[in-house]
Amino acid sequence: xxxxxxxxxxxxxxxxxxxxxxxxxxxxxxxxxxxxxxxxxxxxxxxxxxxxxxxxxxxxxxxxxxxxxxxxxxxxxxxxxxxxxxxxxxxxxxxxxxxxxxxxxxxxxxxxxxxxxxxxxxxxxxxxxxxxxxxxxxxxxxxxxxxxxxxxxxxxxxxxxxxxxxxxxxxxxxxxxxxxxxxxxxxxxxxxxxxxxxxxxxxxxxxxxxxxxxxxxxxxxxxxxxxxxxxxxxxxxxxxxxxxxxxxxxxxxxxxxxxxxxxxxxxxxxxxxxxxxxxxxxxxxxxxxxxxxxxxxxxxxxxx
Numbered sequence: 001x002x003x004x005x006x007x008x009x010x011x012x013x014x015x016x017x018x019x020x021x022x023x024x025x026x027x028x029x030x031x032x033x034x035x036x037x038x039x040x041x042x043x044x045x046x047x048x049x050x051x052x053x054x055x056x057x058x059x060x061x062x063x064x065x066x067x068x069x070x071x072x073x074x075x076x077x078x079x080x081x082x083x084x085x086x087x088x089x090x091x092x093x094x095x096x097x098x099x100x101x102x103x104x105x106x107x108x109x110x111x112x113x114x115x116x117x118x119x120x121x122x123x124x125x126x127x128x129x130x131x132x133x134x135x136x137x138x139x140x141x142x143x144x145x146x147x148x149x150x151x152x153x154x155x156x157x158x159x160x161x162x163x164x165x166x167x168x169x170x171x172x173x174x175x176x177x178x179x180x181x182x183x184x185x186x187x188x189x190x191x192x193x194x195x196x197x198x199x200x201x202x203x204x205x206x207x208x209x210x211x212x213x214x215x216x217x218x219x220x221x222x223x224x225x226x227x228x229x230x231x232x233x234x235x236x237x238x239x240x241x242x243x244x245x246x247x248x249x250x251x252x253x254x255x256x257x258x259x260x261x262x263x264x265x266x267x268x269x270x271x272x273x274x275x276x277x278x279x280x281x282x283x284x285x286x287x288x289x290x291x292x293x294x295x296x297x298x299x300x301x302x303x304x
Contacts, residue, residue, distance in 0.1 A: 002205075003119075003200050004176065005172070007122050008168075008171060010114075010249055011113040012111065012114075012168075014112045015164045016109055016111045016171075017110050018107065018109030018110075018148070019095070019152070020043075020105065020107055020152045020153075021095060021105070021106045021107075021108060022101070022104070023077075023098045023101060023102070023103070023104050023105075024045075024104060025077070025103070026078070027077050027098075028075075028076035028080060028084065028088045028089065029074065030073070030085065030088035030089065030090060031073055031074075033072040034072075034110065035113065035114075036113045036115075037066060037067060037110070038066075038070060038109065038110050038111075039064065039067065039109055039171075040059065040063075040065045040107070041107040041108075041149075042059045042062065042106060043107055043149060044061060044103075045103050045104030045105060047076060048077070048079050049065065049073055049075045049128075050073060050074045050076075050079075050080045051072070051127060051128060053071070053127060055127065055128055056079060056080075058079075060132070062132075062133025062142075063130070064130075064145065065128065065129065065131070066129040066171075066175075067127065068122065068126075069115070069125070069127055070115075071128070076088070077104065107145070107149055111167070111171055114256065114296075117252055120236065121175075125178065129177075131181075138177045138180075140176070141170075141173040144169050144170045144173050147166055148167065151166060179191065186235065190231075190234035190235050195220045195222050196220075196230050196234045198220040199216050199219065199220045199227060199239055202216060202219040203216070203242070203243050203246065204246070207243065207246055207250060207269060207270055209270065213240060216239055244280065245284065247269040248280060250268070250269045251277060251289070252281075252296075254268065255289055255292055255296060256292075262274040265277065265289075277289070
């Protein structure tokens, strides 16, 4: 897999949820912080979003907005100050009370994420990713929005499969669009650097391989010092340290999502024995693989 796919897959839990909301008049709704990511797409009209950190964002037709860290917020028909935000209706109650008016139409939803071990690319996303509609901009994102809104218009054959997959696609395209426009952050730079990007592609395509710094430098087409310097500067840790960390993140995901034995997981992530994996895992996570699996089962509902 590639870095963006892996970064999302490592934290993705269950199926996302979405709904199409039509409202009008004066309205103001609040959503408390949650473990996951949320999004809005404005299909008609306009509205305003205010985060708990007092970031105020105007949203117009065609705008998409991602809240990658589940930031609490208020969404309303007009700009909201702190005092008005305190009087906002809880989001679920607002959804139940929306009437037949359709001055404003929103596509909104949530992704369930395991936020305990975020890939740094996901952690680096700002609290609010605002992607204003621009003619000719982010064509893949616009296509995904059109397909998604069409599926939500009416029940169609195959919708139960199409909807969650389109929602996952929407998340990928919103992250891609942020990376294309980002003016700060290390990961857009890392994936835009040909040497670092080549090394990351190699590590993510086969993390269990017997990688060495020499082999990775050859894959990237540069010398060992050049690879180490550029990779460490952009990613924040040396190549082999990143590989060790990523293997352990993969192991954590397999413990969380599968019934595989520790020996089976060790082989899949590049460790020669369950003991070697267990030792490295406890050093990184501060707990044994067995305890981690039990705790993860409690969070996700997967049987231990």
